[in-house]
Amino acid sequence: MPHELEEPDFRPIVESPAPTRFLPGTAIEIVRPAANRGFRYALFDFDGTLSLIRAGWQNVMIPMMVEILHDTDPRESPPTLEALVREFVTELTGKQTIYQMIRLAEEVQKRGGRPLEPQRYKAEYIRRLMQRIGERREGLRSGRYRPDDWLVPGSREVLDLLRQRGVELYLASGTDQPDVREEAALLGLDAYFGERIFGAVEDYRRFSKAKVIQDALREHGVSGAFLLGFGDGYVEIVNFKEVGGTAVAVASDEVFRGGRVDAWKRDRLIRAGADLVIPDYRQYRELIDYLWGA
Structure with a gap:
């Protein structure tokens, strides 16, 4: 590269x-x-x-990752996983979203799981994010919000x-x-x-x-x-x-x-x-x- x-x-x-x-x-x-x-x-x-428009995206990404890792290895408590995930999500902030999903796949593999392709994790994250911010986007389209609101x-x-x-x-x-x-x-x-x-x-x-x-x-x-x-x-x-x-x-x-x-x-x-x-x-x-x- x-x-x-x-x-x-x-x-x-x-x-x-x-x-x-x-x-x-x-x-x-x-x-x-x-x-x-x-x-x-x-x-x-x-x-x-x-x-x-995407303010609060961390509150979508981090819970999703905790959920996936806990399903992979239920022996790890959600609070422990949240601390881990928050640290690496934070450290990777500023890079393309896919890099955070690559790290998620690596963490799944470390726990003995079979990770999905990072693009599939990204697609699920985007789906959840759009559920959260869809009202903001629609409000801007309809005029309910002014652009300066966001x-x-x-x-x-x-x-x-x-x-x-x-x-x-x-x-x-x-x-x-x-x-x-x-x-x-x-x-x-x-x-x-x-x-x-x-x-x-x-x-x-x-x-x-x-x-x-x-x-x-x-x-x-x-x-x-x-x-x-x-x-x-x-x-x-x-x-x-x-x-x-x-x-x-x-x-x-x-x-x-x-x-x-x-x-x-x-x-x-x-x-x-x-x-x-x-x-x-x-x-x-x-x-x-x-x-x-x-």
Whole structure:
């Protein structure tokens, strides 16, 4: 598999982060000063970074996996299995969903079971997830919900400002491509990204966020210094930094949405190499002014 298609397991890039500071009067945490101010391209992750349609997905995946492992070996208690599953689901967050299902298959095999193909586990997870979030999607289609009800606060405003500055916008997600394109349209985000919306494909080896980044830089013949990246998963933060881009960690609290940082996300994303940390985009003007050196 080419290196650019690999999605690495979480590993701390920064073992001992230096003291950080906040942009005065804001919740924008500066881990290290932005090295470049002439951004021409911006890439966003989707779930948790822009969209909240799938908020709470862990409460679908983890119980499903516990159920499968307990059926494989009833001697292990559900609480013990839940602790195990929560740990590896958490460690694999940010990668394509199939990687979590590959790990599930490995755990079934360790217990003497005959695992299904990871794609079959993924299909069952998606079926259960759609039962949970179907009402959200239908509510957006019918107009019962406004798109802003399921967007990270300030998403549309920050996209508007970036577009006004002539920045070309890309979206890359570990969610399956048909679903991410549909949900982006439901949220009214397709107008910002056009055809530059990328998601997981059936052969997971043919897609990665790193590939989207490399393809974009190659197409335009520019270095990663011109790239501004936004994400809430370690995968994209690592990918942004590998090419020399500036990484903004969106450590959003997807449950309370009150403008506070999710402490676990913050720590993980700083150790992955993030340059800035924000709870959401409410202070979008201050963020963009800072990034452009104003």
